[in-house]
Amino acid sequence: MTIRILPAVGDPDAARVLSSLLSQLPDAEPAPAVADSGALLAALAQAAAPSARPPADPTGGRGPAPAVDALPEVVLVHERIGPLPALELIREVALRFPAVGVVLITQDAGPALFSAAMDAGARGIVGLPLGYEELAARVQAAAQWSAGVRVHLGGGPDAAPGPAGTLVTVTGAKGGVGTTVTAVQLALAARAAGRSVALVDMDLQSGDVASYLDVQFRRSLVDLAGIEDLSVRVLQDAVHDHPTGLGLLLAPEEGERGEEVDDRAARHIVAALRSRYEVVVVDCGAQMQSANAAAVELADVALLVTTPDVVAVRAAKRQVRLWDRLQIRKAADTTTLVNRLSRSTEIQPPLVAKATGTLMARTSIPAAFKELQPCVDAGRMQDLDARSTVKQALWALAGELGLVEAPAARQGRGGPRARTALTVRMRKAITAGAAPGPGTAQGPAPGASGFGPAPRFGARRGAPAATGPAGPMGPTGSTGTTGPFGAPGPYEER
Template sequence: MTKVVVGAADQAIISELRGMATEIEGAEIISYLESTTELSAYVARVRPDVVLLHDRLGPQATADVVREVTFRSPATSVLVVNTKGDLGGAIGAMEAGAKGVLSYPLAFDDLLSKFEAARGWSERMSGLLTGAVADSARELGRHGRLTVVAGAKGGVGATTVATHMAIDLQRKVAGIKVCLVDLDLQAGDVSAILDARRRVSIADVAKVSQDLSASTILDALVEHESGISLLLTPVQVAETEHVTASAVRAILSLLRQEFDVILVDGGSHATPAQAAAVEVADEVVVVVTPDVLAMRSYRRTVEAWESLGVRAEQELHVLVNRVSRDDVLNMDALGRLTSARLVGTPLPAMFRRLERGINARNPDEVNEASWWKGLERIGGEIGVHGAPTRTGPSPTSSKDKPKRRRGTRAKVRSEAGQVAVETVALVPLVIFVCLLVWQLGLTALSLSWAGNAANAAAREYAVSGDLGKANEAARDALPSGMRDAVRVAVDGDSVRVVTQVPVLCTGCGGLGEISQSSHVVEEP
């Protein structure tokens, strides 16, 4: 079945294309998109075989849309419906990569012949791309692992996490090649944290992204004393306009060929550049703090990515930073607020202990072992520490790795067993407290029942003067489980009722006697 997507906002065009497509064997229209933005995002996500594009669809120009579609999905054929009658526009669409132009009004024979040609080209290209990917994988062995670390909002610590994780990985895994890309174009702080001076920025590389080569991008990197390579943001904000989505894809694609691990500080703003990195990344980690504002910002970011079709929420990792005992939102509550995968190792609040390293512009000044161990565990969970190297072995041999995993599992089992034992030990105490509270409530209720019985007995004795009838009236005023133990006595001008306090429930035995008295009012 050939998957077809129609990009048109004119209902007449949509109706004609729908009617003709039903007569083409093996063709199925899977979606109708009414803007070029939606079309580009949908094609990147679904990768259809053929796109039927109306030349009046906006807001982008037809040639730009064709170029974007073919870039995002090289095996997709684009057929342009030319209703403007513009020869220059038709030529521009063909030069951009369209596989045919359909003249308007539409003729079925013309549509059928060009559709079959487009379908055949798509099938051949899909086969070639599949083979090329397999050959490339065999030749290179693997490609670098790309991970984006983005902040739900400013100030949650995403830059610190990405930077320190890159430093930690470089010094713990011998021979690994790590690149840290600062894609926070509005407020990038990687250079400040690492005291790195930029010569060439990502904006300079983006300017030549159409003719980008490995040597060009390597010349733009800053080699930090820790061993990691840095691609930094420009000093001038005006330069960031060159960092387009297509440029980011081209840059990251080349970095994959040169490095084992690429960590991207994606910033906290949903820009086209950030969205492009999120789209092509192997893993995306969103850093949040355990508060309502951060989770609201997280929700807005996720909705922006999903609307652009770059990444679903279920494909994300959520890392909780600055956890403390005073947090209103705990890990369980945060897990219920997202369908993403919650990273199992939260990072504790270490404001003062991290401040020293940030002020000194040297992460090595942070000497908290728990911080670095936490980053290593997080790296293992998201696959960063599991990335193989190109140039040398890991400091731990392959024989050690299973042992480390077994040790980790043993530790998890030990901690789980400890929690289970503590829980079992607490159960009797919890039950005892609950029973004590229940018995106190039942005792108070028994006093109330005894008072009602005394009032009933006093009334009956005042009317009849018969102690037996007064005893029957008192019994009737009590619950059935307390009637057998009731005694009624007359003390002068008062009637006293004595009964037993039930144990846990009426009729389950007596805990002790209680008595209540009521004054006898003589009838005139």
């Protein structure tokens, strides 16, 4: 039997030694080592990309079947891998890719660590310094175990699902910038395109998804926090089936109970949802806690919502710096959305991109709160008029982020940064009244990209800024400008 091996080693010297030993193993096909936990999870997710997509099942049914045969039989995790700790990484791989045998490479091969590694899902431990005999024995044992599991997983319709769903997190630079409205409308757009969608309220102390969708609920995220085996039935008990077809997993009514959902529980819950829904949208609120920080770290798309004012953009800048310091997410992997934008606004998206160093969504959301107010007051965001420019822009954003593209269009394409296009089904939903398309009387929202195919992201760091009239904060977006975000400037955060 050929054994495919994927090493995850951050130290280049250790990677060379390991590769040399693996090349001597009989019937082994070692892949080039990946340098961090994110690269490992991305490589496994790409290998497990579904080959076909069954009919959508919004009640928590199975998602797309993973391509188990394409996954490596063995993954080797070095103890000094980062940024995710080795044991947490092993647990994540075991949850999301149950057919992969994971072996930990560590200096401490004592009974305490051995027990902890087994609890996390490892199939063995190899001590440092590496020896050929021990490495070969552990790799072969893990490969045999993996082969047995794959026979079981391929044996029937009740086999455990693998990772499939696209994870999108929506985080506010500060409170009141439109985070929940954005998350709800992105989820509704993906559902209108025929995809199974879970909407998770991970603003654990002050979540408002239930209020925006007129939901009375009993169960919440807290009810899943202490459960190790999140089966389909367990998820069905906690997920609220909304009339729109969304599966809602809500924040607790008692905000203090949010502390029961830690980062480990959040990873477990998100992994279970991704294996059963095609799209998982997480409203992370504006306050960073361990749970929503874990979701942002795992996200395919991390959306940061801000408004075009000095206070909000400074808050967005602080949030991006916080994520970078804590190794949650890099600025280059974060997408910023500008909400409540108008042509007369001094701060335009190019200046926001320069201030935060993030990617910018090509679609901006217009300042039109009067369109939203009746639905917000009634608690029925799903009833937002199709003629609303806000809805048009948010649904166009869903197309830009790839939440409504056809499965065939996604196959064989490179990750969440790929260009996207709306499905025929989505276009029918729009023309039927879900949202007007280009050429209608309403037309695209100001600053929106419309509903046609568009690149996923627009302005990047260092992109030319828009010129505009000088204001009290300096000439907008000009090179070398003085102002609230540039350097130097009287408003610059110290």
